[in-house]
Amino acid sequence: MRAVVDTNLLLRMAASERRSPLFAAWQEKRYILVISAEMLDEFEDVMVRSRVRRFLPPLRGQGFVALLHDLALFVAPAREFPPCRDPKDDIVVATAVAAHPCHIVTADRDLYDDAGLVAALRALKVYVVRAGEFLTVL
Numbered sequence: 001m002r003a004v005v006d007t008n009l010l011l012r013m014a015a016s017e018r019r020s021p022l023f024a025a026w027q028e029k030r031y032i033l034v035i036s037a038e039m040l041d042e043f044e045d046v047m048v049r050s051r052v053r054r055f056l057p058p059l060r061g062q063g064f065v066a067l068l069h070d071l072a073l074f075v076a077p078a079r080e081f082p083p084c085r086d087p088k089d090d091i092v093v094a095t096a097v098a099a100h101p102c103h104i105v106t107a108d109r110d111l112y113d114d115a116g117l118v119a120a121l122r123a124l125k126v127y128v129v130r131a132g133e134f135l136t137v138l
Contacts, residue, residue: 001031001138002073002102004095007043009107009131014047014064015056021135022105026071030138033072034099038091040068075099082120086110093121101125105134 005013005022013023026033046052047061077094084090089110096104104126106112112128121128129137 002034002099003031003134004034004039004092004099004102004104006089006092006104006106006108006111007039007046009105010043010064011046011052011056014061017060017064022131025135025138031103031134033068034075034095034102035068035072036075036077036091036095036098038077039095040065040074042091043068073099082117082124084110084117085114093117093126096121096126097124099126102127103134103137104128105131107131 009022013020013026017023018027025031044065047056048058075095075098077091078097079094081090081094081097084093086108089108092104092106092111096102104111104121106128107130112118112130118128
């Protein structure tokens with residue numbers, strides 16, 4: 001099973017490592033983490049912010065980036081995809097559309113609480129779920 005994990009949850013995975021159920025499931029190869037270079041760029045931009053460095057030390061963040069390079073499936077984002085109401089989330093949607101069938105694992109209401117977006121993605125075999133729902137599916 002493939003999953004695109006949004007940046008917020010990737011940061012939590014990086015900070016918590018083995019204590020994160022999403023991280024543990026990924027390491028146990030229970031799903032394939034899919035990412036794009038653009039999503040990785042966003043992750044790297046966010047991980048150096050001072051408020052993020054409080055819970056994600058730079059060395060741990062760099063180690064997580066290395067893991068992504070080694071273990072994640074990289075795809076080029078789709079050029080055509082249903083737009084999100086928050087344009088900053090379009091890269092997550094475009095990456096997931098390119099990786100279909102897959103799940104978008106998110107804690108972002110702009111993704112999971114937009115009925116039109118969820119329906120349009122479901123038609124493309126992309127399912128928007130929260131982390132707990134995803135772990136239950138696994």
